[in-house]
Amino acid sequence: MGVDLEIVYSDSNVIASLIYSDPERSPWMLFCVYGPPSRAKRKKFWVKVEDLAKYFSGPWAVMGDFNNIKGSKEKKGGRHVGESSVNSLRDFINNMGAIDLDFIGPFFTWSNRREGLTNIRQRLDQCLCDQEWQTLFPKAGIRHLVNANFDHNPILLDTHMENTYLLKPFRFEAMWTKDESSKEVIESAWQTRVDGPQSLKLAKKLEATRRDLKRWNKSCFGSSREKIKELEQKIAQIQSLEATKENLELEASLSLELDEWLAREDLKWKQKSREIWIREGDQNTRFFHLSTLVRRRRNCIQEIKLEDGSWINDGEDIQMYFIENF
Structure with missing residues (x-):
């Protein structure tokens, strides 16, 4: 619009x-x-x-x-x-x-x-x-x-100054450790059979681990925000029903699951923010989200001044400049 x-x-x-x-x-x-x-x-x-x-x-x-x-x-x-x-x-x-x-x-x-x-x-x-x-x-x-x-x-x-798509580097998410199946994914990938020198074996196994974790995160772990929203909707529906024993037990079970996903969400933003403090028992997701956005802008090279005084600000031109000069 x-x-x-x-x-x-x-x-x-x-x-x-x-x-x-x-x-x-x-x-x-x-x-x-x-x-x-x-x-x-x-x-x-x-x-x-x-x-x-x-x-x-x-x-x-x-x-x-x-x-x-x-x-x-x-x-x-x-x-x-x-x-x-x-x-x-x-x-x-x-x-x-x-x-x-x-x-x-x-x-x-x-x-x-x-x-x-x-x-x-x-x-x-x-x-x-x-x-x-x-x-x-x-x-x-x-x-x-x-x-x-x-x-x-x-x-x-x-309002959309970063208009060039760049491949994001792989980073291990600390919140994955909250799910036991993440260990199984890593163990399975690490057991991949690779022939050749030790350096090649290490590189191939790391690549297999990265690939399998990304696939597992997308298909099994999913988006924490979407899962939190889904659980909140289910709890709201249960709370609108009669307070029977079955409904109360189901609400308690969903609440425990929601707490676990909220903890994962806080851990994710804590890791990305690079902040070293978090108040015990407090939900600081908004603070961590904001500090991550600010850091992300500062980490992005958006313009380079050349020796002749001119500027380049196109993403592809900046990439080529680094490839040719470093």
Whole structure:
């Protein structure tokens, strides 16, 4: 489907719009902003954006010319960045749990266009979002475009920035150990008869183990999220029936099975997130899911700057560059 936009609020600094896109049943709020250049007005501005975001209960993103930076790393040249000049934006980020979307392209988006020591560059144009929006668009990112005739570089919000399919490397899932049949799959694959030197035998057996585990995961283990949803639906159906002994026993059995699948789901996201802590007895799947999405974007090479100053951002061109140079 296309994109529908409905403006719900506007003033000289903020345009708030409801966005109806894919997925069509998940409208979200986009705040296009022009931050006040005056430091005295910044606090009031960010408090207003915070109030607007809190008023809307769904996912949101705010982007535009902030006329504000988060710290000294986002400025080069000119006077030292004082704490008072960045506190308002930092307060908004901390209060709202906002996420700074990754970007590709030149780091700074604004320049005073002067030469030598008088040149000042800053990353004034940015995009922030909440956790719900990040989960809705896990591949989203910002493209810093180039404009030779203006002091600001335009930025483009791309909700599907990873548009090149790459083969995923095989990784052993820790949650597989929760199922006893996984051991049988590994033992069977490891007993594969292979002739030749020891190094070849090891490589072939590892390949057989990888292949059989992937096949077993797809056909037998299945998707943990789908299984959890199926069990929740069954429990809901049982709970709507008469509380007979048979129904109560069946509900208890399904609840135990659901607990086991929830534990597998938490273990999966804990492994993928590379976080070392998890609160005992707490379901932190949402946190682990989000941290995995953020790490996945950071691990992806989306653009390379060549020696002549030009950029390549096509997935196949990047692959060929590494093949030819490394």
